[in-house]
Amino acid sequence: VALVDKAPFPRDKACGDLIGPRGVQVLDELGIDVGGERVGDMEVIGPTGRRVLLRAFPGLTYPGFGLAVPRRRFDALLHAAALEAGAVGFTGRADEPCFDARGQLTGFRLAGGDAHGVQLRAGAVVGADGALSRVGQVAGLVDERRVLWGFAIRAYLDNVPTVPQILFWEPTAWEGYPGYGWLFPGTDGVANLGIGVGVQGDRRAGTRPARDLDRFASDLQQRGLLGSAPRPEMSRRLGGWLKMGMVGTRPEGGRTLLVGDAAGLVNSLQGEGISQALGSARAAAWALLSTGPGGPGGRYRNHLKRTYAPYASTTTPLTAAMLAHPRLVAVAGRLLTAPGLGRLLSGGWAVYWNDLLEGSAPGWPQRTAVVAHRLGALATSRTPARRAIALSLLDGSGDAEFGQSLLPDRRPTPLH
Numbered sequence: 584v585a586l587v588d589k590a591p592f593p594r595d596k597a598c599g600d601l602i603g604p605r606g607v608q609v610l611d612e613l614g615i616d617v618g619g620e621r622v623g624d625m626e627v628i629g630p631t632g633r634r635v636l637l638r639a640f641p642g643l644t645y646p647g648f649g650l651a652v653p654r655r656r657f658d659a660l661l662h663a664a665a666l667e668a669g670a671v672g673f674t675g676r677a678d679e680p681c682f683d684a685r686g687q688l689t690g691f692r693l694a695g696g697d698a699h700g701v702q703l704r705a706g707a708v709v710g711a712d713g714a715l716s717r718v719g720q721v722a723g724l725v726d727e728r729r730v731l732w733g734f735a736i737r738a739y740l741d742n743v744p745t746v747p748q749i750l751f752w753e754p755t756a757w758e759g760y761p762g763y764g765w766l767f768p769g770t771d772g773v774a775n776l777g778i779g780v781g782v783q784g785d786r787r788a789g790t791r792p793a794r795d796l797d798r799f800a801s802d803l804q805q806r807g808l809l810g811s812a813p814r815p816e817m818s819r820r821l822g823g824w825l826k827m828g829m830v831g832t833r834p835e836g837g838r839t840l841l842v843g844d845a846a847g848l849v850n851s852l853q854g855e856g857i858s859q860a861l862g863s864a865r866a867a868a869w870a871l872l873s874t875g876p877g878g879p880g881g882r883y884r885n886h887l888k889r890t891y892a893p894y895a896s897t898t899t900p901l902t903a904a905m906l907a908h909p910r911l912v913a914v915a916g917r918l919l920t921a922p923g924l925g926r927l928l929s930g931g932w933a934v935y936w937n938d939l940l941e942g943s944a945p946g947w948p949q950r951t952a953v954v955a956h957r958l959g960a961l962a963t964s965r966t967p968a969r970r971a972i973a974l975s976l977l978d979g980s981g982d983a984e985f986g987q988s989l990l991p992d993r994r995p996t997p998l999h
């Protein structure tokens with residue numbers, strides 16, 4: 584296995600640095616210890632300043648906590664673990680693609696870095712190269728106009744909140760921000776502050792968080808959320824794209840498999856993508872190493888169909904509707920953080936928006952999440968986004984059914 588990255592490790596990466604429970608589970612199963620701080624409950628602060636606590640519940644197939652680990656450290660540890668397991672590292676940008684006689688992508692000539700000029704050809708290419716995936720682009724797997732993009736920017740500051748906070752920010756009253764802000768505790772007394780937006784098709788609107796970060800931080804400062812210093816001292820600002828909700832990308836083409844952001848697996852409701860990147864990468868390896876019907880592409884696609892599509896097919900259309908209606912975002916932010924209602928829904932909300940329904944433990948949060956999912960599936964059943972996801976997962980037999988079941992007692996497909 585050749586492990587190619589344009590950056591030498593350790594390197595920084597724009598992120599909130601929070602690994603969700605499903606990602607923690609994958610790391611545990613792979614025996615990779617990344618350290619970090621445990622993060623459990625999360626506080627949501629609505630546009631009017633009202634707060635709701637989202638409790639972290641352990642599921643049957645994931646723990647009741649996430650981990651805060653700076654990406655500079657986390658990604659270097661993952662990279663080192665892959666090399667230790669036998670992969671051979673190459674530092675260089677996948678540049679000029681190589682194709683076989685049938686037009687299938689077989690590798691790249693690398694540019695820049697230690698491996699400049701090296702040509703790598705392989706039996707299969709896994710595109711784990713992020714939202715703007717070169718692999719996806721040259722393999723013809725991406726339709727940019729249909730992609731649900733996100734852009735987010737983060738900075739570090741010295742103030743550490745005790746619980747992670749999500750903020751439904753409203754720079755103009757009753758005009759909901761097309762995304763949200765966060766303030767997460769980190770390691771070594773450093774907090775991660777950031778803001779992100781969703782953008783449909785036209786990526787130019789993605790510049791907004793970079794313009795808004797200072798104003799957002801000042802607003803939090805004025806509301807007493809950033810401690811007592813007169814001005815928030817932010818360092819190491821870094822922004823990046825997210826590709827969300829499984830629309831606009833076909834995740835495989837023959838022996839080319841896209842994983843993580845390259846496949847557009849980011850949760851469009853809350854921007855989480857590390858768990859999906861880890862889970863899909865493991866599934867891609869399994870699809871390549873196992874034998875049986877469907878070939879690697881078919882096996883991988885079926886895994887995505889079962890694991891991520893039921894959630895994305897409901898939440899992507901919902902996100903698209905919210906982006907088109909800022910007033911709806913404002914109303915939803917107020918309702919979800921209203922006293923009484925917010926508390927009543929918080930358990931199911933914590934499960935559903937973190938895509939933790941499958942494998943969740945029985946109880947009120949699970950029941951609320953099931954109702955939310957069923958209502959969402961019903962409301963979005965005829966939307967173009969749902970059809971687009973089905974199309975991108977279509978197999979040779981025309982079977983694009985991923986259903987609306989997402990039943991809580993269904994176990995993830997065993998990978999071993």
Ligand SMILES: Cc1cc2nc3c(=O)[nH]c(=O)nc-3n(C[C@H](O)[C@H](O)[C@H](O)COP(=O)(O)OP(=O)(O)OC[C@H]3O[C@@H](n4cnc5c(N)ncnc54)[C@H](O)[C@@H]3O)c2cc1C
Nearest residue numbers: 589598599600601676677712713735823843844856857860
């Ligand atoms: C500001 C921000 C905050 C976020 N916060 C969170 C969070 O708190 N929790 C969470 O779960 N998710 C978060 N996300 C999403 C998360 O960062 C991604 O979902 C996750 O990093 C996806 O992992 P990946 O391996 O698919 O892609 P990436 O992490 O983007 O890795 C892609 C790799 O490919 C390399 N690469 C790219 N192009 C080439 C090329 N041509 N040749 C060679 N190498 C190449 C890059 O150097 C990089 O190392 C956030 C995203 C942003 C932008």
